[in-house]
Amino acid sequence: EAGVTQFPSHSVIEKGQTVTLRCDPISGHDNLYWYRRVMGKEIKFLLHFVKESKQDESGMPNNRFLAERTGGTYSTLKVQPAELEDSGVYFCASSPRRGYGTDTQYFGPGTRLTVL
């Protein structure tokens, strides 16, 4: 069974440009999460989808970030316009069903975003 995949693995863009990150969760997983790790800091939650609905978007930094999960399969995270402080590694994770702390979140390899 394929794990969580993310594309691209690396992205280098200039301040003010737009970048779109993609996550393909494990097939059949209803829950999809986005996290971000800025250099030297902790991995921070951004948002949580249950199927195509946003369950919790309390971690989204500001309105330059837009996440979608049309059809409840893959998800995209768009940053527009990108700022220097957006640099970091963006992780996607998925879990199989709606539970309460009992479902393991499986992480993808991450997308390393560098904004110059």
Added chain:
Amino acid sequence: GQQLNQSPQSMFIQEGEDVSMNCTSSSIFNTWLWYKQDPGEGPVLLIALYKAGELTSNGRLTAQFGITRKDSFLNISASIPSDVGIYFCAGQLPQGGSEKLVFGKGTKLTVNP
């Protein structure tokens, strides 16, 4: 917001030595998790703890969920070179349907052969 204090930040040890790292929080959690991240990969779950006081082992790894629900530790016995990586603790307190993880800053482990 909720924060986890993970220590130490980094460790340099000799192969065969035991390792201990811990996480504390001012908030309670219902679940404590320990993840390991290898270079270029995402975090991989090592151990999950669901009950206060629970002690769980996974091979050479042992972790405990503190009685107060505000702390956890991870021990690695007889370290080997492939234990190298970054170890993260994470807490989970499902509220209103949100199952987000709150992570510590990580402990970077280096094992010298």
